[in-house]
Amino acid sequence: MQGGFLEKAISKEASERSKELEAGKKEWEEELLETSVQVLAELLQENGRRAKNDLERRVRGGTGVREFKGKCCGALDDPTPEAEQDAAYRLIEEFTRPSALRDMAGTVMEWAAEIFGNVKRKGAAAGQTMDAETEVQVMRDVVKECLIRHVLKLINATNSGAHAAGSHDAGLLATPQGYTAGDLENLGVDCIKGLMEKGYGIQEDFLSAGLTEDVFRELEMVDFDGKLSAVAQQKMTGFRSDKICWVNFEGLDREKQPGLLELFKKMISLPFELNKKCKLYLQASGSFQIGCYPKQAFYKKHIDGGYEAKLNNGRKVTAIFYANKGWGAKDGGELRVYRRRPNPYQLEQGAEEPKEDEVEEDIAPEAGRLVLFRSRDVPHEVLSTARKRFAVTLWLPGPAGPGDT
Ligand SMILES: O=C(O)CCC(=O)C(=O)O
Numbered sequence: 001m002q003g004g005f006l007e008k009a010i011s012k013e014a015s016e017r018s019k020e021l022e023a024g025k026k027e028w029e030e031e032l033l034e035t036s037v038q039v040l041a042e043l044l045q046e047n048g049r050r051a052k053n054d055l056e057r058r059v060r061g062g063t064g065v066r067e068f069k070g071k072c073c074g075a076l077d078d079p080t081p082e083a084e085q086d087a088a089y090r091l092i093e094e095f096t097r098p099s100a101l102r103d104m105a106g107t108v109m110e111w112a113a114e115i116f117g118n119v120k121r122k123g124a125a126a127g128q129t130m131d132a133e134t135e136v137q138v139m140r141d142v143v144k145e146c147l148i149r150h151v152l153k154l155i156n157a158t159n160s161g162a163h164a165a166g167s168h169d170a171g172l173l174a175t176p177q178g179y180t181a182g183d184l185e186n187l188g189v190d191c192i193k194g195l196m197e198k199g200y201g202i203q204e205d206f207l208s209a210g211l212t213e214d215v216f217r218e219l220e221m222v223d224f225d226g227k228l229s230a231v232a233q234q235k236m237t238g239f240r241s242d243k244i245c246w247v248n249f250e251g252l253d254r255e256k257q258p259g260l261l262e263l264f265k266k267m268i269s270l271p272f273e274l275n276k277k278c279k280l281y282l283q284a285s286g287s288f289q290i291g292c293y294p295k296q297a298f299y300k301k302h303i304d305g306g307y308e309a310k311l312n313n314g315r316k317v318t319a320i321f322y323a324n325k326g327w328g329a330k331d332g333g334e335l336r337v338y339r340r341r342p343n344p345y346q347l348e349q350g351a352e353e354p355k356e357d358e359v360e361e362d363i364a365p366e367a368g369r370l371v372l373f374r375s376r377d378v379p380h381e382v383l384s385t386a387r388k389r390f391a392v393t394l395w396l397p398g399p400a401g402p403g404d405t
Pocket residue numbers: 291299304320334335365380381382391393
């Protein structure tokens with residue numbers, strides 16, 4: 001009987017607390033562990049999966065999108081095929097299957113017992129006592145809450161990667177089901193295929209010609225207003241000579257920057273679209289770099305991210321939009337993309353490390369063009385430009401591993 005089990009767990013916890021203090025982490029008896037797993041699984045499913053839906057809502061919450069489709073936070077009994085494809089859904093399933101519950105049962109039950117003990121003590125101090133039935137109900141609620149929080153923590157850790165900068169919140173996962181601001185159809189098959197296989201993809205006409213012209217004018221104004229500055233250290237070392245500034249969606253002027261407003265909206269949707277179509281587990285981001293390359297400016301060969309602790313800044317995909325109309329061969333300033341370097345996962349599968357980087361393609365920064373590449377795998381540079389050149393970049397964070405082979 002569940003009630004009996006919970007009471008047993010609570011009193012066992014109390015009686016073993018002193019032992020635990022001496023002996024360190026308590027070993028859960030096999031039988032108790034099995035029952036715990038059963039209880040946790042039941043708690044997730046009871047009342048029409050209320051706890052599981054709550055967990056799902058919290059995983060999807062804070063993704064940067066404001067609204068949710070009814071299906072993802074309402075009663076979701078039979079997942080739709082789309083749900084089955086969805087990154088958040090897969091993570092939740094992974095972390096609530098019996099073997100995962102088994103791994104976490106001890107921690108969750110101990111945590112719950114501790115909280116429950118505190119609640120009881122506070123109640124007793126205030127002269128309130130619970131009857132047995134209420135006690136079990138309260139304990140169940142506490143266990144449920146501890147379970148949800150623990151799973152959220154695990155999902156967060158998996159998704160953000162151990163070293164992903166600025167992505168310590170489980171809510172950052174860009175779950176396509178929670179995205180209602182557009183149709184998530186801004187990228188063609190070739191662009192996505194390129195990104196997944198060659199490591200980079202190009203999308204022409206990402207924004208309409210009219211809006212792209214607005215973007216160009218607005219970027220000129222950003223420059224004119226003196227908002228851009230050189231990255232001092234890198235300029236001094238002769239590594240890059242562009243000027244940049246960082247802008248958030250919220251930082252745009254709705255009246256004066258309609259082009260950038262539309263562009264940012266579309267670029268913010270990129271991780272949602274990519275997660276819908278590939279298993280990259282990208283996170284939402286809204287922090288844009290505006291880059292201006294004055295005449296003669298360049299950015300030498302580099303990689304935007306990496307795998308080793310020191311090099312892993314969390315960036316998984318780089319998205320760059322250009323707004324420079326009528327770019328010709330004489331203008332220079334191309335984005336030179338080198339062949340994708342085999343990453344640790346591919347090396348493990350026998351891929352060969354190249355002796356040197358080979359040029360794959362020189363991409364002109366032509367108006368309306370969006371380039372996506374794998375931040376950890378693709379060396380690139382900006383060749384010296386003969387004409388002033390603008391670029392708007394968004395880095396999409398994500399864990400190393402999924403979709404990397
Ligand atoms: O502007 C470009 O085309 C690329 C810039 C770049 O590589 C960077 O900012 O990391």
